[in-house]
Amino acid sequence: MGTNPEEPDSRVPPAGLRLPGEYAVLPPNPQQTLDLFAGEWASRLPGAFASLQAGSVPAFEDPRIEWALARLGGVAGQRALELGPLEGGHSYMLERAGAREVIAIEANPRAFLRCLVVKEILGLERTRFWYGDFLQQLRADTSRFDLCIASGVLYHLRNPLELLELVAKRTDRVLVWTHFYEEQHIARDAALAARFTAAIPSYYGEVRHTLHRFEYADALASPTYCGGGAGFSYWLERGDLLAALQRFGLTDIETAFEDLDHPHGPSLALTARRP
Numbered sequence: 603m604g605t606n607p608e609e610p611d612s613r614v615p616p617a618g619l620r621l622p623g624e625y626a627v628l629p630p631n632p633q634q635t636l637d638l639f640a641g642e643w644a645s646r647l648p649g650a651f652a653s654l655q656a657g658s659v660p661a662f663e664d665p666r667i668e669w670a671l672a673r674l675g676g677v678a679g680q681r682a683l684e685l686g687p688l689e690g691g692h693s694y695m696l697e698r699a700g701a702r703e704v705i706a707i708e709a710n711p712r713a714f715l716r717c718l719v720v721k722e723i724l725g726l727e728r729t730r731f732w733y734g735d736f737l738q739q740l741r742a743d744t745s746r747f748d749l750c751i752a753s754g755v756l757y758h759l760r761n762p763l764e765l766l767e768l769v770a771k772r773t774d775r776v777l778v779w780t781h782f783y784e785e786q787h788i789a790r791d792a793a794l795a796a797r798f799t800a801a802i803p804s805y806y807g808e809v810r811h812t813l814h815r816f817e818y819a820d821a822l823a824s825p826t827y828c829g830g831g832a833g834f835s836y837w838l839e840r841g842d843l844l845a846a847l848q849r850f851g852l853t854d855i856e857t858a859f860e861d862l863d864h865p866h867g868p869s870l871a872l873t874a875r876r877p
Contacts, residue, residue: 632723639716642825645689651723661691666753666859666871668695670777673856673873677701680748683772685736685765686755688713688828690720693729696751704729705747707736713828735831740768747773756780757816757837757867758830763806763846770850774876778847779859781867783814783837794867802836809849811842840870847874 628634636643636656647654648662671677678700687693687706696704706729708714714733721729732739737759750773756762757780769776788795800815813836818829829835838846844855852874859871 635719635723638719639712642712643689643716644826644828645691647720647723648694654723657689659691661689662694664692664695666779667692667751667777669858670751670871670873671699674749674775674777674875677749681705682749682751683707683747684751684753685769686753686758687717687731688754690717690724690726690729690731692751692753693717693731694720694724694726696749697726697728701728705732706730707732707734707739709733709735709831710828737765737768740765740772745772748775749773750776752776753779753871754828756843757782758835760830760832760834760836761806762813762836762838762843763809763811766843766846767806767850770847770852770876774852776852776874777871778843778874779869779871780843781837781864781869782840782843783812784840784862784868787862787868791865798837799834806846809846811846812839813837814839837867840868844872847872851876853877 626634633654636654643657644659645657645661646652646659647656676699677696679702681703682696682701684693684704684706687708690706693704693706708717708731711733714731717731721731750769752769756765756778759765788798797817797819798814799817802813804811804813815834816837817834821827821829822833847855854875854877855872857870857872862868
């Protein structure tokens with residue numbers, strides 16, 4: 603059936619009126635969907651989807667996840683918990699590795715919505731993205747998981763030891779990737795060093811540690827901001843991180859990908875498990 607040339611386009615509102623938001627004018631396609639968050643994406647999509655324009659970080663093909671799964675015996679047929687999935691890259695890798703179920707909890711509302719976009723484009727079937735505060739979830743829900751992934755979240759918290767204890771109560775195996783405080787290397791970068799404003803000797807229960815206050819400063823105004831929910835967080839020292847995991851029962855620890863000169867601060871990946 604042809605279109606009546608005298609019939610006005612229903613997508614063009616009468617003069618003086620506005621439609622409530624932008625409506626698509628092209629047929630459905632993945633790039634159009636990704637462009638709902640143009641300029642916000644951090645991650646590059648994997649494989650056949652890599653030509654789509656999103657971000658540049660290879661989070662869907664992350665060697666840290668491959669290393670951790672190899673060290674921890676895989677995740678096939680198991681239930682995994684991911685904290686702070688950002689855009690679902692690691693969730694995708696867990697599902698591809700055979701996880702029976704992946705629960706991924708994201709507190710950043712726009713990151714959560716990007717996870718849903720990824721879920722549709724990549725066709726994830728065994729991953730459930732939950733919008734909310736994972737600390738509140740872990741405090742209230744005593745469910746057990748076969749594996750926990752906590753990549754890029756610990757250094758965004760104000761009480762990082764609480765997360766480590768809660769995770770240790772929910773699983774016997776965890777991957778952590780995090781920045782940590784190391785004075786000598788941080789001091790080499792004046793801009794980074796200036797964002798640390800206090801060193802606070804602390805106790806969590808009987809676990810003694812030092813919290814180093816980190817200010818997000820102007821990063822809060824960035825459209826790609828993916829930090830914590832407050833204007834500051836506390837970083838742990840490397841030794842305090844390892845000691846806390848051991849105190850909470852995850853005593854079999856292996857480290858890798860340690861980078862003292864990471865542009866955003868010293869970092870490492872570790873697996874920790876209960877013997």
